[in-house]
Amino acid sequence: MINVIRQLIRPVGTTDVVVVGAGHAGLAASYFLSRQSIDHVVLERGEIANSWRTERWDSLKLLTPNWQSRLPGFEYAGEDPDGFMSMPEVIQFIEEYAKYAAAPVKTHTTVQSVQRHLDAYRVVSNRGVWHAKAVVIASGACNIANKPRVSEAVPEGIASLTAHDFRNADQLERGGVLIVGASATGLQFADEIRKAGHEVTIATGEHVRLPRTYRGRDIQFWMHSTGLLNQSYEEIDDVSRARGLPSPQLVGSHDAPILDLNRLSDNGVKVVGRLMGINNGTAQFSGSLRNVCALADLKMRRLLEAIDDWIEHNPVLCDAPERFEPTRVDDNPSLLLDLQNSNVRTIIWATGFRPDYSWLDVPVLDRKGRIRHEGGVVDMPGMYVLGLPMLRRRKSSFIHGIEDDARELMAHLADYLQCGAELPGSRAA
Amino acid sequence: MTDVTAMVDNGVNVEALLGAREALTEAPEAAKFVWRASSEWKGGTHTQSSVESFFGLGEEQKHVRQFNYDSDHPEIFASEDKGSTPVEFILVGLAGCLTAGIASVAQNRGIQLHSVKATLDAPMDIQGILGIDSDVRNGFDAITVNYKIEADASEEDIAALVAQSQKRSAVFDIVTNPTNVNVEVNK
Numbered sequence: 001m002i003n004v005i006r007q008l009i010r011p012v013g014t015t016d017v018v019v020v021g022a023g024h025a026g027l028a029a030s031y032f033l034s035r036q037s038i039d040h041v042v043l044e045r046g047e048i049a050n051s052w053r054t055e056r057w058d059s060l061k062l063l064t065p066n067w068q069s070r071l072p073g074f075e076y077a078g079e080d081p082d083g084f085m086s087m088p089e090v091i092q093f094i095e096e097y098a099k100y101a102a103a104p105v106k107t108h109t110t111v112q113s114v115q116r117h118l119d120a121y122r123v124v125s126n127r128g129v130w131h132a133k134a135v136v137i138a139s140g141a142c143n144i145a146n147k148p149r150v151s152e153a154v155p156e157g158i159a160s161l162t163a164h165d166f167r168n169a170d171q172l173e174r175g176g177v178l179i180v181g182a183s184a185t186g187l188q189f190a191d192e193i194r195k196a197g198h199e200v201t202i203a204t205g206e207h208v209r210l211p212r213t214y215r216g217r218d219i220q221f222w223m224h225s226t227g228l229l230n231q232s233y234e235e236i237d238d239v240s241r242a243r244g245l246p247s248p249q250l251v252g253s254h255d256a257p258i259l260d261l262n263r264l265s266d267n268g269v270k271v272v273g274r275l276m277g278i279n280n281g282t283a284q285f286s287g288s289l290r291n292v293c294a295l296a297d298l299k300m301r302r303l304l305e306a307i308d309d310w311i312e313h314n315p316v317l318c319d320a321p322e323r324f325e326p327t328r329v330d331d332n333p334s335l336l337l338d339l340q341n342s343n344v345r346t347i348i349w350a351t352g353f354r355p356d357y358s359w360l361d362v363p364v365l366d367r368k369g370r371i372r373h374e375g376g377v378v379d380m381p382g383m384y385v386l387g388l389p390m391l392r393r394r395k396s397s398f399i400h401g402i403e404d405d406a407r408e409l410m411a412h413l414a415d416y417l418q419c420g421a422e423l424p425g426s427r428a429a
Numbered sequence: 430m431t432d433v434t435a436m437v438d439n440g441v442n443v444e445a446l447l448g449a450r451e452a453l454t455e456a457p458e459a460a461k462f463v464w465r466a467s468s469e470w471k472g473g474t475h476t477q478s479s480v481e482s483f484f485g486l487g488e489e490q491k492h493v494r495q496f497n498y499d500s501d502h503p504e505i506f507a508s509e510d511k512g513s514t515p516v517e518f519i520l521v522g523l524a525g526c527l528t529a530g531i532a533s534v535a536q537n538r539g540i541q542l543h544s545v546k547a548t549l550d551a552p553m554d555i556q557g558i559l560g561i562d563s564d565v566r567n568g569f570d571a572i573t574v575n576y577k578i579e580a581d582a583s584e585e586d587i588a589a590l591v592a593q594s595q596k597r598s599a600v601f602d603i604v605t606n607p608t609n610v611n612v613e614v615n616k
Contacts, residue, residue, distance in 0.1 A: 284607045332571065
C-alpha cells in the first residue's frame with residue numbers, strides 16, 4: 001500500500017537535460033552544461049563514482065599516471081605526478097570534482113527506463129520521473145563482466161568468477177586457478193594470484209602487449225607526446241574493431257618496465273591458448289597461441305618504432321631505443337586441461353566488460369547490443385553517450401580523455417536545445 | 430604511396446573483398462555460407478569425393494565446374510595408393526587457405542609478392558589409429574608450416590602478412606580449434 005502511495009506521489013520533474021551516471025564522465029558533462037547555464041540533473045544509482053566503488057578489484061590502480069588525472073577545470077594536486085591512483089584515491093578525486101563542479105547530483109536514484117516521449121525523453125527512476133529534452137548516457141563502459149557461453153560447461157565444484165566477482169586472492173579456495181583472458185585484467189589477476197601461491201594457468205587469445213616504461217619514460221608520456229592519444233576516431237582504421245580491442249597489458253605500477261606473458265611465465269604461470277570449449281570436464285585450448293603472440297609482438301614493435309621515429313624528429317630527453325624479448329611460447333603448449341581431475345579449483349573470466357543498457361527503452365542499440373552513435377552523438381535526436389572506448393579519440397576511455405569529448409558533445413547538445421530540432425549532420429564540431 | 434599500391438598486382442581483387450565485407454556487415458544473414466562435399470567408396474581404402482555446389486549470399490551457388498578428388502592410402506599400408514591420404518588433404522587445405530590469405534593481405538597492404546612457397550610437416554604416431562596405444566591420439570602431433578616468401582617488403586612486414594593470414598584463416602581455425610562433428614547414418 002505504501003508503495004502504491006509512493007508511486008502516486010512520485011514527483012515529476014522537468015529539466016533540459018538528464019545525465020545518467022555521476023562518474024567522471026557524467027560530472028564532466030555536468031561541468032560543461034553548467035558553464036552554458038543549461039538546466040540539468042545528474043542521476044546516480046549509488047554514490048558518486050559508483051562504478052569505481054563497486055565494479056573494481058581491490059588492488060586495481062589506474063593505468064594512467066597521476067599527471068594525467070585531470071578533469072575539466074580540475075587537476076591532480078598531489079605530490080606524486082608519476083604515481084598511479086588506487087581506487088579509494090580515484091573515488092576521492094571524483095568526489096572532490098563533483099564538489100568543485102557543483103554538479104546537481106541525485107544519488108541513490110536508479111534510472112529504470114528512458115523512453116522517447118513526444119520530441120523529448122521520459123526518464124523513470126526509483127525516485128520520480130523526469131521529462132527532459134536531452135539525455136546524456138554516462139553510465140559507464142564496464143557495468144557487466146562478460147562470461148562467455150562456454151562458462152556454462154564448467155564442471156560442478158569449480159568456482160566460476162567474473163572479473164567483477166574477483167576482489168583479491170584471499171577469496172579463492174586453495175588450489176589451481178584458470179584465468180581466461182590476457183588483457184590488463186587477466187594479466188593483473190594472474191600476477192597477483194600467482195604471487196599469492198596458487199598454480200595459475202592463463203588462457204590467451206588476441207591481446208595487446210605494451211610496456212609500462214619505454215626509453216626511461218612512462219608509455220603514456222609517449223602516447224600523449226606523439227599525439228596518438230588525441231587521434232580522432234575518424235582517423236582510426238576500422239574503428240568498430242578498435243573499440244572492441246582488449247585493454248593493453250598494463251598495470252598501474254613502475255615496479256617493472258613491462259608486465260607481459262614472459263614475466264608471468266618467469267613467475268611460474270602456465271600460458272595456454274584461447275579457451276575454445278569445455279568438453280566432459282576438459283578445457284580445450286586453441287592451437288593458435290604462437291600466432292596471437294606473434295601478432296602482439298609485431299604490433300608492439302611497430303608502435304615502439306613509431307615512437308622512435310617521432311623522437312628522431314622531436315628530440316626529448318630519454319634513454320636509447322630498446323626492444324623487448326619476443327613472447328616465449330612452449331614448443332607444445334597444452335591443448336587440454338582436465339578440470340575435473342586436476343587441481344583447478346577456480347576459473348576467472350577476464351573476458352571483457354560491456355555497458356548495461358537494460359534501462360534504455362529507445363531503439364538505439366545495434367544487433368550486438370552496442371549503442372549506435374557517431375562520435376558520441378547517438379542515433380536519436382537529443383541523446384548523447386560519453387565514456388566509451390575510442391568514442392571520439394583514442395583517449396576517450398581515460399579519465400583525462402573525457403574533457404575534449406564532453407566539451408564538444410555538450411556544445412552539440414546546446415545547439416540542439418537551441419534549434420529544438422535535429423541538427424543537420426550528426427557530427428559534433 | 431597510392432601509385433605504388435596501384436602498381437602492386439598479386440592477382441587478388443581486394444576492392445571486391447572489401448566491398449563484400451562492407452555489404453555483409455550491413456546484411457549479416459547473407460554471410461552465412463554452407464560448404465559441401467560428397468563422396469563415394471570405390472573399393473579398398475579408395476574413396477572418390479567431389480565438390481560443386483555450396484550455399485552463400487542467400488542462395489545456392491556453384492563452382493565453375495565439379496572438382497574431383499581421390500583419396501587412398503600408400504602401398505606400405507597395403508593399399509593401392511590411388512590418391513592422397515586423407516590427412517594430406519588437411520595439409521593441402523591449410524596451405525591453400527594460408528597462402529590465399531597471404532596474397533590477399535599483401536594486396537591490401539600494397540606489397541608485391543614474387544614467390545610464396547610453403548612446405549608443411551605434420552608428424553603423427555600411427556600407434557593411435559592402429560589402436561596400439563590409447564594414450565596416442567589419432568591426429569597430428571602438430572603441424573609445422575614453413576614459408577619461403579619473396580616480396581618487396583621488409584622481413585617484419587612479411588612476418589606480419591603471415592601472422593595476419595593465420596588470424597583470418599578458416600582452415601587454421603578448423604585445425605587449431607575444436608569443432609562439433611555430427612556423423613549420421615542412413616537418415
